[in-house]
Amino acid sequence: MSMTLALASSLMILLQQHLTMFQMSLQNNFLVDDAPKIGSILNRILNQVDHYFVYGTKTDALNGANPVNTGGVAVRLFFRTPTGSFDQGIIVAEASGSKMLLNYYAYKNGQWPTNASWTISSHVSGVQFANSTGILLAQLTGPMGEQVTYAGASQ
């Protein structure tokens, strides 16, 4: 009887370990699944940019005031059009409820939209932009504290 109990216990422990392992692999998928997609989208956008400014807040980015070199949460982008004028957009990391969103705002008809034009990712827990080395760096932090840094305009 006691041996049967020991056998059953060991099999239960084995099952528990499998479940824990499965849960861990589900939680730690930011670097494997999300980060490369975010990096690819940022690279595609930033490769089209004529010039950009990094800002510490979304309000500063909207107003074009107080650009910074490090610790930025928003980047204002200027795209040159065939007529020589500029289209503009802003990439900003902002909280929405308990979530952090990496949003894109497209300047249309002479004004910025109230709501984001589209969301690049809702799986980040933090984004920091910097321009301290002469290239635009976007440091992404994942929900489990993962960190990876992509460079914009790398082509």
Added chain:
Amino acid sequence: MEVTAAFTVAMLIALVSLQGSLTVLTSRTWTVMQVLTDAYLSQETAMENRYPYEDLTGSNTLWPTWPDYWQSSVSLGKTGTNSGQIYGTIQRFKELQTPSANYTGAETYLLTSILTYQIGSATYVKTRMTLRTR
């Protein structure tokens, strides 16, 4: 007798599942390192393209002319809150591609960045190259 057989089967199941878990973890570590190193090398490519030409050919350049090279330890990122920074080693150098007796005055350098990193006990290398012309 039956109990011994049952324990043996349970042990075999445990060993097979451990093998499976290790296979999954190993391939996952490989994928994570590819993501981190590719992301870091996007910075190298951007730097190779944006680095001012005057600085490139200056005495304190980050891309000395081969066989000299510039070397530094660099942070690739983190895999989680409790993990420390993951580091690699970067080596940079440039090579002149145009002949020295070049009547056009054009000058082209091939900039090379070599990232060395480790997965387990094995060492791997990735490179990025960019041509710069003046």
